[in-house]
Amino acid sequence: MNNDLPERRAARGMSQADLAAAVGVSRQTINAIERDRYDPSLELAFALADHFDCRIEDAFDPDGS
Amino acid sequence: MTENAASSVPEPLAKRRTYRRLAFGVLMAGVVAGLVLRGAGYPLAGEGVYWLGIVGAIAAYVVSPVPLLDERDTRMEERASRLALTAGAPLFVLGASALRTLNVLDVWTAPAFVWGMGYGFLAVYVLFAAAFAVVWYRT
Secondary structure, eight states, X not given: OEEOHHHHHHHHTOOHHHHHHHHTSOHHHHHHHXXXXXXXXXXXXXXXXXXXXXXXXHHEEXXXX | OOOOXXXXXXXXXXXXXXXXXXXXXXXXXXXXXXXXXXXXXXXXHHHHHHHHHHHHHHHHHHHOSSOSOOHHHHHHHHXXXXXXXXXXXXXXXXXXXXXXXXHHTTSOOOOHHHHHHHHHHHHHHHHHHHHHHHHHHHO
């Protein structure tokens, strides 16, 4: 699923590993999500959105536009 | 977008990596040492070391302060399992049919170990059916 996690991460000066540790997954999982190779579960999507203080639909775009 | 692996690793990720390596390393060491000992003529010692490896891996999994698998790991395992079962099913069906047909026509009688493999295959699918029933009942 298309997403803007890399931009949100960069805005906070976080590495993939930092974000992974913050939401309780591996760095590879964050990398796969950012590269659109893995769609997170609803639970993880909520955790990521909560971390960036936004809504899921703000960070993820199912239409890929 | 990959990152430099040399960058500092947060503690939870470092612990996960350490305990995963520990669990996998102990398991592999037990399996390899067990095979070596059995090959060297020490079957009981080999079996003991083999089980030490298994127990060690389980212990590493249990005592780890962080989960060793995340949701992506789990989903990859599920996909791999489905792929293996899906690929194996036609092989099993065609293979079993071919064995029976060749046997009836007296063209070729498969050795006992081949039939054993077939029943092993069948057992895997019976186990899958049972597991599916449990999951279906609980979902």
